[in-house]
Amino acid sequence: MKGPDVVWYLCVAGFLFSTGALGVLIRRSPLIVLLSLEIMLNGANLALIAFSRHFAQGDGQIFALTVMAVAASEVVVGLGLIVAIARQKLDLDVDKLSTLRG
Amino acid sequence: MIPAAWICLLSPLAATLLITLGWNRLSRRGAGYLATLSVAVSFVAAIVAFAALLGDSPNERYHPSTLWSWLTAGQLDFGLRIVVDPLSVFMMLVVSGVGMLIVLYSIGYMDGDDEERRYFAYMALFVFSMLLLVQAGNLLILLVGWGLVGLSSYLLIGFWHDRPSAVAAAKKAFVINAIGDATFALALFLLIQRTGSLNFEVVFTQSIHGSWAINLIALGLLGGAVAKSAQLPLHTWLPDAMEGPTPVSALIHAATMVTAGVYLIVRTGSLFEQAPKVLELAAGLGAITIVMAGLIALVQVDIKRVIAYSTMSQIGYMFLAAGLGAYPNAMFHLMTHAFFKALLFMAAGLVIHALAGEQDMRKMGGLNRLLPFTYVCFAIGALSLAGIPPFAGFFSKDSILAAALDGGWYGELLWVAGMVGTFLTGLYAFRMLFIVFWGEPSGFVREHLMPGSHAHAREGPLSMTSTVGTLAVLTVIGGFLQFANVWTPLTTWLDPVARPLVEASGTQEAVSSILAVALGAAGIGIAWWIYGSRKAAAPRIAWAQNLLEHKFYFDEAYDFAFYRPAVFLATGLSRWIERPLVFGSVRELVQGVGLLGRDTSRLQTGLVRTYVLLIAASIAVLTVVFVAVR
Numbered sequence: 214m215k216g217p218d219v220v221w222y223l224c225v226a227g228f229l230f231s232t233g234a235l236g237v238l239i240r241r242s243p244l245i246v247l248l249s250l251e252i253m254l255n256g257a258n259l260a261l262i263a264f265s266r267h268f269a270q271g272d273g274q275i276f277a278l279t280v281m282a283v284a285a286s287e288v289v290v291g292l293g294l295i296v297a298i299a300r301q302k303l304d305l306d307v308d309k310l311s312t313l314r315g
Numbered sequence: 316m317i318p319a320a321w322i323c324l325l326s327p328l329a330a331t332l333l334i335t336l337g338w339n340r341l342s343r344r345g346a347g348y349l350a351t352l353s354v355a356v357s358f359v360a361a362i363v364a365f366a367a368l369l370g371d372s373p374n375e376r377y378h379p380s381t382l383w384s385w386l387t388a389g390q391l392d393f394g395l396r397i398v399v400d401p402l403s404v405f406m407m408l409v410v411s412g413v414g415m416l417i418v419l420y421s422i423g424y425m426d427g428d429d430e431e432r433r434y435f436a437y438m439a440l441f442v443f444s445m446l447l448l449v450q451a452g453n454l455l456i457l458l459v460g461w462g463l464v465g466l467s468s469y470l471l472i473g474f475w476h477d478r479p480s481a482v483a484a485a486k487k488a489f490v491i492n493a494i495g496d497a498t499f500a501l502a503l504f505l506l507i508q509r510t511g512s513l514n515f516e517v518v519f520t521q522s523i524h525g526s527w528a529i530n531l532i533a534l535g536l537l538g539g540a541v542a543k544s545a546q547l548p549l550h551t552w553l554p555d556a557m558e559g560p561t562p563v564s565a566l567i568h569a570a571t572m573v574t575a576g577v578y579l580i581v582r583t584g585s586l587f588e589q590a591p592k593v594l595e596l597a598a599g600l601g602a603i604t605i606v607m608a609g610l611i612a613l614v615q616v617d618i619k620r621v622i623a624y625s626t627m628s629q630i631g632y633m634f635l636a637a638g639l640g641a642y643p644n645a646m647f648h649l650m651t652h653a654f655f656k657a658l659l660f661m662a663a664g665l666v667i668h669a670l671a672g673e674q675d676m677r678k679m680g681g682l683n684r685l686l687p688f689t690y691v692c693f694a695i696g697a698l699s700l701a702g703i704p705p706f707a708g709f710f711s712k713d714s715i716l717a718a719a720l721d722g723g724w725y726g727e728l729l730w731v732a733g734m735v736g737t738f739l740t741g742l743y744a745f746r747m748l749f750i751v752f753w754g755e756p757s758g759f760v761r762e763h764l765m766p767g768s769h770a771h772a773r774e775g776p777l778s779m780t781s782t783v784g785t786l787a788v789l790t791v792i793g794g795f796l797q798f799a800n801v802w803t804p805l806t807t808w809l810d811p812v813a814r815p816l817v818e819a820s821g822t823q824e825a826v827s828s829i830l831a832v833a834l835g836a837a838g839i840g841i842a843w844w845i846y847g848s849r850k851a852a853a854p855r856i857a858w859a860q861n862l863l864e865h866k867f868y869f870d871e872a873y874d875f876a877f878y879r880p881a882v883f884l885a886t887g888l889s890r891w892i893e894r895p896l897v898f899g900s901v902r903e904l905v906q907g908v909g910l911l912g913r914d915t916s917r918l919q920t921g922l923v924r925t926y927v928l929l930i931a932a933s934i935a936v937l938t939v940v941f942v943a944v945r
Contacts, residue, residue, distance in 0.1 A: 237927055238927055307922070307923050311920065
């Protein structure tokens with residue numbers, strides 16, 4: 214098998230996931246939060262494909278494709294929501310969207 | 316299978332359903348006619364079934380028919396099953412025949428009541444239930460009919476539900492009957508355990524092992540019969556049941572339902588015969604009831620209550636006969652009693668109707684010239700009740716007394732009680748007649764029956780007078796159905812189902828008849844002396860008066876023995892158990908859940924960020940735990 218060892222892929226995947234998670238946690242713009250979520254998903258995808266390659270089985274790749282499809286759908290909904298919020302002339306700030314407080 | 320029997324059974328049920336579903340679309344009069352028609356159809360169908368049985372040879376007169384399997388459990392299989400045999404056909408004829416007349420009478424009596432339709436629906440339901448009871452082909456269906464007549468009786472006693480006394484009376488009747496239903500059901504459980512079936516031909520042909528078992532079964536059945544037929548000690552509901560409309564008293568609480576206990580003993584005679592002591596107990600209870608009810612009737616002032624106590628007393632005669640094994644005599648008296656007691660009630664109904672609902676005899680008097688037709692009918696009923704020939708009561712009551720003479724020393728004891736009862740019957744029946752119809756019209760009567768109006772208009776519409784007249788004719792001729800030792804078609808007819816255990820000789824018949832008529836006449840004579848001619852005042856014995864006016868303190872005793880402790884227990888449980896423990900714990904629970912909810916809701920900040928952090932933290936914890944556990 215050509216290319217680097219699976220460990221290197223996992224390192225990149227972990228880095229990507231952590232970057233995304235950090236973005237979700239500390240950024241306030243919903244657009245950036247959504248973007249960070251995508252980065253987290255891509256990190257997970259990378260790990261899936263790396264393992265798939267490591268064990269020489271197709272399952273991980275199929276799962277990664279499913280995740281992409283779900284991610285695409287999610288972005289459609291998320292962006293739709295963001296546009297709707299913008300239309301209402303509300304602040305694009307996740308901390309201010311807190312009407313669900315108990 | 317005889318299809319007419321099913322038509323007879325289901326026709327009143329159809330009327331009930333039609334009246335209930337039709338409700339306002341059906342006119343009030345229409346409901347009355349529909350109910351009458353349905354019972355008339357039943358009567359015709361019963362005659363057809365009777366004719367079909369006549370065509371068979373006496374020992375083949377048994378036609379069971381099962382519509383479907385109603386209840387199956389393991390080895391047991393109870394069908395919706397009816398039996399047509401001489402006994403059930405006899406009861407079908409009495410129930411539907413008298414029922415038809417009384418429902419027709421109700422059209423006039425209930426005219427103008429706000430809820431006539433409900434009344435007629437209940438009446439038809441009652442006739443259906445009673446027919447189910449008498450036609451039942453196994454004891455379970457019999458119990459179903461037994462419960463349904465109790466229900467319709469409850470509904471009809473409480474028909475005027477805006478009167479608190481009527482509601483209380485209905486409740487009392489239902490509760491006391493429920494005691495009887497319970498013992499009846501327990502007897503059936505034991506019977507199932509012993510014989511594995513409740514079908515008549517199985518149950519009545521097997522002999523049951525264990526004397527305690529058969530005695531318990533017979534006692535349970537007797538308990539049901541005693542409660543339904545208002546015999547001692549479960550009799551207290553019947554006088555109160557007079558709160559219902561008068562035709563209801565005539566149909567349910569005189570002619571048919573209260574005689575169901577007698578029917579049950581005759582029907583299950585072969586079980587009772589295996590427990591002779593219980594049978595003797597039934598006869599003894601009947602004898603005590605005869606005398607006690609007769610005594611109480613002497614001091615009652617409500618015209619319907621006097622007749623109610625006389626009903627208890629007359630059913631006592633039937634119990635006496637059934638308990639001695641003189642089944643045909645019991646059934647004969649059941650039939651004649653249905654005629655003359657329905658007649659008395661309905662004649663009393665005419666009086667009550669004419670006097671705008673007044674039932675207190677003290678306000679009546681001198682009605683014989685104002686209501687001559689009612690007077691004649693009432694007198695026929697009273698003469699029959701007192702056992703004066705040639706009216707129906709004479710034949711049936713005397714045959715019972717004669718049969719008692721044939722029952723050994725115990726029978727002779729019962730015979731004496733019966734004779735005392737005969738005297739009392741003449742006394743109270745004619746006390747009532749003289750107070751109500753003789754003397755000068757009272758002010759109350761003159762107020763209601765102005766001399767200018769026509770007698771016919773006063774005595775009620777044709778639907779009422781014609782039925783009372785029909786019953787009067789039946790009371791005159793009904794007794795000739797059977798004349799002891801000479802002409803006994805009823806005994807012969809019932810022989811395949813209920814063969815009598817005692818047979819009175821000609822001498823016994825003659826002695827009983829002469830003595831009974833003499834005593835009845837003596838009772839009438841004393842009643843005339845005191846209440847008719849008013850030559851003597853009724854003797855006043857304070858303690859006896861008190862005892863009788865309190866009906867031997869049965870109500871008070873039950874109140875003290877059962878009602879008070881139950882209420883005491885209930886209030887105690889409510890105060891010490893229910894309120895602190897049940898209500899308290901529920902309140903605590905509600906408060907706890909509320910608090911929990913309020914605290915938990917603090918977690919919900921509305922900030923996406925915190926949610927994410929929580930998720931991340933939980934995953935971290937879970938991961939650590941997962942790794943640690945491995």
